[in-house]
Amino acid sequence: MKTRGIVTWFVPAISILAAALLLAETPSANPNGLLQLTATTANVTGAPDPVRIEILRWSTDEERERLMAAWNLKPSAAGPSEGRGAKQGKAAAKGRGPASPAANNATPEASLARALNETTTVGYLWSSEMAGYALRYAGKIDGPDGSQRILLITQRRLGAVNSLWNPTFEGNANSYEFSVIELRLNAKGDGEGKVSLVGKVAPDVSAKIVTLENYDALPAVFHNVRIRAGEAPARKP
Numbered sequence: 001m002k003t004r005g006i007v008t009w010f011v012p013a014i015s016i017l018a019a020a021l022l023l024a025e026t027p028s029a030n031p032n033g034l035l036q037l038t039a040t041t042a043n044v045t046g047a048p049d050p051v052r053i054e055i056l057r058w059s060t061d062e063e064r065e066r067l068m069a070a071w072n073l074k075p076s077a078a079g080p081s082e083g084r085g086a087k088q089g090k091a092a093a094k095g096r097g098p099a100s101p102a103a104n105n106a107t108p109e110a111s112l113a114r115a116l117n118e119t120t121t122v123g124y125l126w127s128s129e130m131a132g133y134a135l136r137y138a139g140k141i142d143g144p145d146g147s148q149r150i151l152l153i154t155q156r157r158l159g160a161v162n163s164l165w166n167p168t169f170e171g172n173a174n175s176y177e178f179s180v181i182e183l184r185l186n187a188k189g190d191g192e193g194k195v196s197l198v199g200k201v202a203p204d205v206s207a208k209i210v211t212l213e214n215y216d217a218l219p220a221v222f223h224n225v226r227i228r229a230g231e232a233p234a235r236k237p
Contacts, residue, residue: 037150037183039193039222041127046164051222053152053183055123055138063119064209067137067153070115071108071203071210109201112210113177116155125154125181133158133179139209146187151207154179158195169219171198182212183225193222 035055041047069075116136123135137153158179159165180201185191196212204211212218 036228037225038228039183039225041165041221042223043167043169043219043221044159044164044197045166045168046128046162047168048223049128049164052126053123053135054126055135055150055152057122057138059122059137059139064137064139067112067115067119068203068209070111073108073111109174109176116153116178121155123152125152125158127164129162129164136178137209139207141207147191148183148185148189149207150183150185151209151211152181152183153210154181158197165195165197167197167219167221169198171218172200173198174200176201180210180212181222182215183222185225185227189227191225192220193225194218195221197221 037053037055039051039053041049041051119136121134121136122138125133125135134155135152136155137151139151141149141151143149155178157165157177160177174196176196180196181193182195183191183193194212194215199218200213201210202213203209
């Protein structure tokens with residue numbers, strides 16, 4: 001009888017504990033709204049493949065400036081964010097002073113890739129691949145007509161470990177360790193997206209971050225980009 005009583009008490013207690021742990025591990029909703037988008041790949045070997053993009057929050061001005069400082073091979077006064085590699089950066093600053101990006105990275109692309117590894121994740125890109133891609137930058141530019149430019153930079157290159165993202169269109173291959181994604185949506189929240197699978201990226205004056213150098217000349221890699229039904233466009237804080 002005692003054993004049955006203990007079991008009767010123990011089972012619901014475990015269920016409550018499991019539920020509490022699950023809630024603790026679930027990210028809380030961003031106060032500005034979680035933006036989710038869907039799309040289908042095109043002009044790559046794995047197309048058509050459904051894609052889901054989750055933006056947990058927009059990158060801060062400080063994070064954007066840190067990435068641009070890395071691209072320009074300049075030390076960042078803000079220092080690395082609390083992402084992977086932040087502790088190493090703090091140790092270097094404490095023992096030997098701020099490390100110079102130019103000393104550790106020969107090119108802007110390599111310097112930016114290193115900075116992305118030290119930046120906090122702000123979202124994810126999911127496809128049919130088992131693992132997703134962490135977004136280390138997410139920014140948005142609102143047009144006067146209600147259109148949007150959404151700019152994303154992944155920590156690692158799309159298709160880094162497979163051939164699903166190999167472009168089926170002509171272009172000069174690059175060796176970027178990251179991918180820059182630009183989504184252009186109309187006032188209804190529909191549009192297309194392009195990726196730095198070929199060609200170059202360069203600083204954009206209006207966006208204040210690196211974007212695709214020649215967007216108009218590139219074929220779309222994301223078709224039918226849409227804000228997920230029921231989602232309100234997230235506003236930049």
